[in-house]
Amino acid sequence: MKKTLYIFIFISCITPYLTLAQEAKKEEISKVLNDYFFLERENIHAHFDKDVFLTDEKVWFKGYLYHRKTGKPFYSCINIFANLIDDSGKVLDSQLLYGNMGTFSGSFQLQPDMPTGRYYVQFYTNWMNNFSEDESFVKEIRVINKNAPSLLNAPNYSQINIALHPEGGKLIAGVANSIGINVTDCNNRPVTVLEEAYLIDSQGTVLKTVAINDKGFGKFDYVPETGKVNTLKVKVNGTEHSQPLPYPQLTGIALEVNSFAMPGKTIVKVRTAKTDKNNNSLFLVAHKDEKSVIFDVKFDSGKNEEVLVINNTDLFEGLNTIRILDGNLNELANRVFYIYPKTNSNNINLSYTKDAQGNIELSGDVYAPNMNLSISMLPSNTLTVNEESDIYNSLLLAPYLYSSQGIAARNYLSDANRRNQYELDLFLMGKSSKYKWANIKSNPPSSTYTFDIGLALKGKINQNIPGSGKYKLRVSSLSGQLDEIVEIDNNNEFYLDHLILADSTKLDFILLKGDEKKEVKLYPQIFNNKRTYNKSYKPVASLCTDTNTAVAGQFPELPDYLAPTNATMLQEVKIEADPTRLKYKTAFGNSQLRPYKITETDSRSFFYITDLIRYHGFDVTINGGSVSITGRSVRTINGQKTTPMIYIDNIIVMDYDILFMMQTSDVDEFYVNQHATVPSVDNREGIIKIYMKKNISSKAKTKSPTSFMVAEGFSIIDTFKNSQYLSTTTKGFENFGIIGWEPIIATDEKGHFKVSMPYSQQDSVKVLIEGIGPDGRIISQVKTISLN
Known part of the structure; x- marks a missing residue:
C-alpha cells in the first residue's frame, strides 16, 4: 500500500x-515555424494564350502576383523577371516585366529556326533568391517547327512508372499502412489504366484488387510482414507492368489522414511499429506556412494506434502539412492534405452575341466585383491547351509541393463535392512538402537579396564643380515621365531609385545652380534591371525512347498563313478619322472614369495639368518643385486626407513631382473619378489617368543636356496581334490557331464583364478564363460555347 x-x-x-x-x-516548434516563414513570400501564376506554338508565333501571357500571407494580390511587387529556356537549360531570351497592381503582361517572340520540342518560361523576382526552396513559376510550352514536327501530345509507353507512396513516407512492418499509387508514362504524364491493379504475393496469389482512376491514381490498405515483399501489377495499353513494394521498416510511424469523410472534421490515425518503444510521446504539428496547431500524441498502454479528430476550423484553408515529431523535434512522418474553404463556388455564366461587324461579344458574370481577368479564345477542338496548368494549381498547390504536375486543379478546387475531395486527396498522397523539416528547424532564410521596386540610377559626375554643394542635377525624360532634381554628394555622386523606365528610354541630365544651367559630364548606371536567379530552371533530360516521331500524314494538319510569318508588324499604328474620338475609353479600368479629350480651349483654360486636376475636385499644393495632391474629403479615422492613384500612359506615378510644370497641351486624353475605390495597400481614393500626345515637340533649352539611353529597362507591352491566317475554316487552324487573346479585363461592381473577339467561322469555341479579385478570390474555367 x-x-x-x-x-x-x-x-x-x-x-x-x-x-x-x-x-x-x-x-x-511554433517559434521554429514563425522564424522560417517570417519573410514575405510571393507566388506567381502566368496565364498563356495557349500552350503549343508554331515557330515565328508570339507567346502571349498575363501574370498574377499573389501574397502568401494575406491570400490577396501582391500590389507592391514591381520587378518581375522572365526567362525563355530551351530543353537543355539554355536561356534564349530574358525580360524585365512591370508589375502593376498585382498583375503583369508581355510576350516572347519565337524564332523560325527553333527546333520542335519543349521550352520553358520561368518567372521570378530578386526577393525569391532569399529562399532555399524554388519559389519561381515555370510554365512548359511546346514549340512546333513545321519542317520537323513531332507528336508531343501522345503518351510514351516505352516505359511505365508505377510509383508507390506509403502515407507518411515509410512502409512500417506489422501495422496497417495506407499506400498511394500513381501510374505515369515515360515522360511522367498520367496514363489511363483500364483495369484494376492487383497486389500479389511471391506465389502469384491475388491479395487485393485496387481501383485506379482515369489519371492513374489509386490507394489501398496493407499490413506488410517482415521478410515478405509483395508486388503490384498494372496493365497499361495492353501490356502488364509490375512494381515490388518497398521493404517494410521495423521502426517508424505510419500515417493515415482523411479530411473529407466526416464533414468539418479531419481524422488522423497515427500508428507506431510494434517493436518501437521510443514513440511514447510525440507531437502532431499541422501547419500552413507559419500558422500552426500542435497536439500531443500518446499511445495507450499496449496499443500502437492513436486517433485524433480535429475540427477543420482549427486547421487552415488550403494546403496543410502534418508532421509527426519526436521529443527531440526530429520528423518521423509527414503528409500534405487540403482543407476546402467554406464558400467555394466560382462559377462563371457566359453568353455571347454577334455585333454589326460580325464580332463575337462575350458577356460574363463571375459574381465578384473588380476582378482582374484574362481570356483566350480558341477553336473548340484545339490541340494547343494543357488544362493541367491553371491558377488554382499555381497559387494554392504548387507553392507547397515539390511537383504539382499531373492534375487540372480547377476541376477539383472549384467545387468541393465529395468526389473531388477524394480524388484530390489521391493526388496529394503521392506528393511531398517542398519544405523540408531539417531546413525549417535549422536554416531560416534571411533577407540578403532586396525586394526591388523599380530601377535605380546611380552615377558620378566627371568634372570639377565650382562651389561644391551648390549644384544639383536635373534628370528628366519626356517618354519616361520623369523630372527629378537630385542632390550631388561630396564625391560628386548621385542616386535615384524607384524608377519605372521602359527599355530604350532616353534620360537627359543637366546641372542646376539656381536659374543657371550647365552641361554635365557623367557616367550613369542602371541597377535592378538584371537579376540572376540562383535556382535557374534546369529541365530533366529525357531518357525515353522517342516513339512519337511523325511520319508523312501522321502529324495533325498545320494552319496556312496569308503573309510570311517573318513579316514585321508595326506596333500600335492607328489612323484616326475623327480627332475627337476617345482612343482609351475601353482600356482596362477606364469604364468607371469620366473621359475628356483635351482641346485647345482646355489647354488655354488650364495651362498646367495640375490646374486641371484641381478643377476636378482635388487639392493640389506646389512648393518649389514638389507636388502634393489629396482628396477634399476625410476618409480615415485619424483625419488624414486620401491621395489618388495617378497613371501616365498606364504606368503608375510613384512620385507626384513628375506633374510639376507638365503642360495640358501635351496631354491627349484625361480620365478621372474623384471617389473611385482603389485596391491598394496604402490610403488611396480616386483615380486619374493621363494619356500623353505621341508627337510632343521638345521644349527649347538654354543648354543642351547630356543624354543616356536606358538599356534593358522594363519590357514594352505590345498590343496583341494575331497571325494572318489564309483561312480560319481549315483543320490546321482548328488544330493550332487562336481566335483572340485579351489579357486586361475588369469586372464591374456587380461582377459583370464584356469583351469582343473576332468571329472565325467556327461552329464552337473554347474559352479559357482566369483571374483574381482584390479579396484573393480565384477564377479559372474552361468553357465550350456553341456558335450555331
Whole structure:
C-alpha cells in the first residue's frame, strides 16, 4: 500500500513538470515555424494564350502576383523577371516585366529556326533568391517547327512508372499502412489504366484488387510482414507492368489522414511499429506556412494506434502539412492534405452575341466585383491547351509541393463535392512538402537579396564643380515621365531609385545652380534591371525512347498563313478619322472614369495639368518643385486626407513631382473619378489617368543636356496581334490557331464583364478564363460555347 502511495505521490509531483516540458516543446516548434516563414513570400501564376506554338508565333501571357500571407494580390511587387529556356537549360531570351497592381503582361517572340520540342518560361523576382526552396513559376510550352514536327501530345509507353507512396513516407512492418499509387508514362504524364491493379504475393496469389482512376491514381490498405515483399501489377495499353513494394521498416510511424469523410472534421490515425518503444510521446504539428496547431500524441498502454479528430476550423484553408515529431523535434512522418474553404463556388455564366461587324461579344458574370481577368479564345477542338496548368494549381498547390504536375486543379478546387475531395486527396498522397523539416528547424532564410521596386540610377559626375554643394542635377525624360532634381554628394555622386523606365528610354541630365544651367559630364548606371536567379530552371533530360516521331500524314494538319510569318508588324499604328474620338475609353479600368479629350480651349483654360486636376475636385499644393495632391474629403479615422492613384500612359506615378510644370497641351486624353475605390495597400481614393500626345515637340533649352539611353529597362507591352491566317475554316487552324487573346479585363461592381473577339467561322469555341479579385478570390474555367 505504501509503495502504491509513493508511486502516486511521485507521479503527482512529476506530472506538472512533464506538462511544462511538453508546452515548452510546443512553443519551440511554433517559434521554429514563425522564424522560417517570417519573410514575405510571393507566388506567381502566368496565364498563356495557349500552350503549343508554331515557330515565328508570339507567346502571349498575363501574370498574377499573389501574397502568401494575406491570400490577396501582391500590389507592391514591381520587378518581375522572365526567362525563355530551351530543353537543355539554355536561356534564349530574358525580360524585365512591370508589375502593376498585382498583375503583369508581355510576350516572347519565337524564332523560325527553333527546333520542335519543349521550352520553358520561368518567372521570378530578386526577393525569391532569399529562399532555399524554388519559389519561381515555370510554365512548359511546346514549340512546333513545321519542317520537323513531332507528336508531343501522345503518351510514351516505352516505359511505365508505377510509383508507390506509403502515407507518411515509410512502409512500417506489422501495422496497417495506407499506400498511394500513381501510374505515369515515360515522360511522367498520367496514363489511363483500364483495369484494376492487383497486389500479389511471391506465389502469384491475388491479395487485393485496387481501383485506379482515369489519371492513374489509386490507394489501398496493407499490413506488410517482415521478410515478405509483395508486388503490384498494372496493365497499361495492353501490356502488364509490375512494381515490388518497398521493404517494410521495423521502426517508424505510419500515417493515415482523411479530411473529407466526416464533414468539418479531419481524422488522423497515427500508428507506431510494434517493436518501437521510443514513440511514447510525440507531437502532431499541422501547419500552413507559419500558422500552426500542435497536439500531443500518446499511445495507450499496449496499443500502437492513436486517433485524433480535429475540427477543420482549427486547421487552415488550403494546403496543410502534418508532421509527426519526436521529443527531440526530429520528423518521423509527414503528409500534405487540403482543407476546402467554406464558400467555394466560382462559377462563371457566359453568353455571347454577334455585333454589326460580325464580332463575337462575350458577356460574363463571375459574381465578384473588380476582378482582374484574362481570356483566350480558341477553336473548340484545339490541340494547343494543357488544362493541367491553371491558377488554382499555381497559387494554392504548387507553392507547397515539390511537383504539382499531373492534375487540372480547377476541376477539383472549384467545387468541393465529395468526389473531388477524394480524388484530390489521391493526388496529394503521392506528393511531398517542398519544405523540408531539417531546413525549417535549422536554416531560416534571411533577407540578403532586396525586394526591388523599380530601377535605380546611380552615377558620378566627371568634372570639377565650382562651389561644391551648390549644384544639383536635373534628370528628366519626356517618354519616361520623369523630372527629378537630385542632390550631388561630396564625391560628386548621385542616386535615384524607384524608377519605372521602359527599355530604350532616353534620360537627359543637366546641372542646376539656381536659374543657371550647365552641361554635365557623367557616367550613369542602371541597377535592378538584371537579376540572376540562383535556382535557374534546369529541365530533366529525357531518357525515353522517342516513339512519337511523325511520319508523312501522321502529324495533325498545320494552319496556312496569308503573309510570311517573318513579316514585321508595326506596333500600335492607328489612323484616326475623327480627332475627337476617345482612343482609351475601353482600356482596362477606364469604364468607371469620366473621359475628356483635351482641346485647345482646355489647354488655354488650364495651362498646367495640375490646374486641371484641381478643377476636378482635388487639392493640389506646389512648393518649389514638389507636388502634393489629396482628396477634399476625410476618409480615415485619424483625419488624414486620401491621395489618388495617378497613371501616365498606364504606368503608375510613384512620385507626384513628375506633374510639376507638365503642360495640358501635351496631354491627349484625361480620365478621372474623384471617389473611385482603389485596391491598394496604402490610403488611396480616386483615380486619374493621363494619356500623353505621341508627337510632343521638345521644349527649347538654354543648354543642351547630356543624354543616356536606358538599356534593358522594363519590357514594352505590345498590343496583341494575331497571325494572318489564309483561312480560319481549315483543320490546321482548328488544330493550332487562336481566335483572340485579351489579357486586361475588369469586372464591374456587380461582377459583370464584356469583351469582343473576332468571329472565325467556327461552329464552337473554347474559352479559357482566369483571374483574381482584390479579396484573393480565384477564377479559372474552361468553357465550350456553341456558335450555331
